Ligand SMILES: [Zn+2]
């Protein structure tokens with residue numbers, strides 16, 4: 394995904410006020426107007442300026458843009474409210490770069506597209522990488538267990554690892570290997586959904602982020618997940634049946 398720094402195009406800082414953005418746009422547009430400008434790249438600049446102003450003058454689009462590229466005044470991490478090892482922050486996202494997220498005892502290596510999803514939508518579902526061939530970890534109840542292999546003759550080839558269990562040995566969840574990584578748009582915390590509702594989890598289904606955490610567990614703010622905002626908006630606009 395191409396990245397245009399709209400702040401640079403307008404010649405303002407990323408903390409510029411609405412008025413500063415408007416003033417900068419007016420001034421630049423006057424200078425680069427294709428009908429009157431003597432600049433050789435006036436037409437291209439004019440189009441760029443218009444795109445920059447259109448986005449940055451819209452408060453919601455601007456906020457999303459800032460979040461996406463780690464610009465603006467958002468994106469700071471609130472210190473002091475972290476349970477050790479259960480949180481990771483991506484305050485500054487580099488487009489098209491993979492990220493390693495360390496949350497004990499699992500390390501998630503996310504591809505660039507996955508990081509983009511997590512950053513843009515605030516939610517990422519998937520299957521965690523296996524730690525060892527016979528060690529398992531339940532993303533629902535945090536239970537870890539091992540399947541021991543029978544002893545083998547050292548001269549023969551090692552047997553293939555046993556198939557992954559269909560259910561968690563502790564909570565019996567069928568979707569024990571699925572993870573749900575969540576990211577707060579306010580404080581940039583990335584955290585894994587973990588068992589506040591483990592008794593009620595229906596098998597084979599993951600909860601929505603707001604069902605698990607109505608407020609961000611780190612900064613306590615509501616409306617912290619973009620994908621959830623979208624989903625709720627769609628639900629509300631559906632006609633009642
Ligand atoms: Zn479990």
Ligand SMILES: [Zn+2]
Pocket residue numbers: 577578579580581582609610611612613614617
């Ligand atoms: Zn937060």
